[in-house]
Amino acid sequence: MNMIDIILKKRDGGKLTQAELRFFVKGFTEGSIPDYQASALLMAVYFRGMDKEEIFELTNAMRYSGDTIDLSDIQGIKVDKHSTGGVGDKTTLIAAPLAAACGVPVAKMSGRGLGFTGGTVDKLESIPGFRTTLEPEEFFRQVNENGIALIGQTAHITPADKKIYALRDVTGTVENLGLIASSIMSKKLAAGSDAIVLDVKCGSGAFMEEQETAVELGRMMCEIGVAAGKRTVALITDMSQPLGRAVGNSLEVREAIETLKGRGPDDITELSLKLAGVMIYLGGRTKTAAEGEIMAQQALHSGAGLEKLRSLILRQGGDAGIIEETDRLPQPALKKDILAESAGYVQSIDAKCVGLVSQHTGAGRLTREDDIDLSAGVLLHKKVGDRVNRGECLATICGSSKSKIAAAEKEAQKAFVIDREKPQKPTLIKEVLGL
Ligand code: URA
Numbered sequence: 001m002n003m004i005d006i007i008l009k010k011r012d013g014g015k016l017t018q019a020e021l022r023f024f025v026k027g028f029t030e031g032s033i034p035d036y037q038a039s040a041l042l043m044a045v046y047f048r049g050m051d052k053e054e055i056f057e058l059t060n061a062m063r064y065s066g067d068t069i070d071l072s073d074i075q076g077i078k079v080d081k082h083s084t085g086g087v088g089d090k091t092t093l094i095a096a097p098l099a100a101a102c103g104v105p106v107a108k109m110s111g112r113g114l115g116f117t118g119g120t121v122d123k124l125e126s127i128p129g130f131r132t133t134l135e136p137e138e139f140f141r142q143v144n145e146n147g148i149a150l151i152g153q154t155a156h157i158t159p160a161d162k163k164i165y166a167l168r169d170v171t172g173t174v175e176n177l178g179l180i181a182s183s184i185m186s187k188k189l190a191a192g193s194d195a196i197v198l199d200v201k202c203g204s205g206a207f208m209e210e211q212e213t214a215v216e217l218g219r220m221m222c223e224i225g226v227a228a229g230k231r232t233v234a235l236i237t238d239m240s241q242p243l244g245r246a247v248g249n250s251l252e253v254r255e256a257i258e259t260l261k262g263r264g265p266d267d268i269t270e271l272s273l274k275l276a277g278v279m280i281y282l283g284g285r286t287k288t289a290a291e292g293e294i295m296a297q298q299a300l301h302s303g304a305g306l307e308k309l310r311s312l313i314l315r316q317g318g319d320a321g322i323i324e325e326t327d328r329l330p331q332p333a334l335k336k337d338i339l340a341e342s343a344g345y346v347q348s349i350d351a352k353c354v355g356l357v358s359q360h361t362g363a364g365r366l367t368r369e370d371d372i373d374l375s376a377g378v379l380l381h382k383k384v385g386d387r388v389n390r391g392e393c394l395a396t397i398c399g400s401s402k403s404k405i406a407a408a409e410k411e412a413q414k415a416f417v418i419d420r421e422k423p424q425k426p427t428l429i430k431e432v433l434g435l
Helices: 003-011 018-030 035-048 052-063 092-101 120-125 136-146 159-169 177-190 211-227 249-260 266-282 289-302 304-315 351-363 402-415
Strands: 079-083 106-110 148-152 195-202 231-238 334-339 344-349 377-380 393-399 416-419 429-433
Touching (some): 003 018, 003 035, 018 035, 018 052, 018 159, 035 177, 052 177, 079 177, 092 106, 092 120, 092 289, 092 304, 106 120, 136 304, 159 177, 177 211, 195 211, 211 231, 211 429, 231 266, 249 304, 249 377, 266 289, 289 304, 334 402, 351 377, 402 416
Parallel strands (some): 079 195, 106 148, 195 231
Antiparallel strands (some): 231 429, 334 393
């Protein structure tokens, strides 16, 4: 078997076999297949696509390219949750403790933010002392004793996906549904949970701008999960405006705490309860997802979810005092208000633009190696459908660097569209697949 034949086959619209996909994934991961040949194949896949079998085989080849986690030492049905990435999405910090408080073991590995989207690991690291790296024995012990542990993805999981994703990122081959689905699902399957809840975002702040494409991706990922023997549910949710009001690491942790205290924004509360409800259902605690959501609501109102977050923070070395005193989180040295230039109703808030503003404040990375400012980000005072007066504050930009705040300020005005007519609010949860 050789790589040139594989490239030619896909270039001409052929179907790759399990053996060919494994040959490519193994050879590229080990370094015997050079970047230029891998890039040519990825571009051929980008244009020619892959069928279900090819996508499943590629997923499996990447899933087993490194370590896989065996969670069988943890009792119960373990449920994972994954978001395809968005702006202001802190639902893991809320839904995971709620599900754990309802008896669903959550042994979750999360990623860092890249580009204008945030990542759970960075958010957790804004909690003073919080350890996002645990040895496997400690990880399992935390889940067995406390029902939850949240850590960063270990270096040895799906090395093939890491290499292929990095190459796609610089060769214009990210936006292919089969490649995205196999990339995400290879990581989820390697992480070892029994069931998976996917939050597939659509809108300007997401990979998929159109709902139909997000649905197609959601279906594809559910099929891969089910074919691998995992119950998988996908929610298709709005990312045309940021989720909640806080964007940026410590700002989002604070909003997650407020939400678990019952004082969160409506959208973040609604989505977190829905996600937790599906997790609780897939975890076998209720007969339906609707009952799961009611159970999640009870855990929110009783404070059980907040207590679960507190114990999670404590057990992973963090300062649990932030629950009562959120000012103990990293605080921005500088703040700049963005004022409305006209009166009316907020028609739209471009999520991608807000994500870029947040990135420019220092909250996000431009390259994987960049340090981030954990205190930086954007606070939205208005959301789509809200009335504003001229000169009223739309958003506050937070950070520690004058020049970064100035750059972010210029962008921020562009994110808001204000007009006279009161607009329809976007539907937050558009579809649920796989229930
Ligand atoms: N997230 C991933 O992990 N992989 C992709 O290909 C796209 C988004």
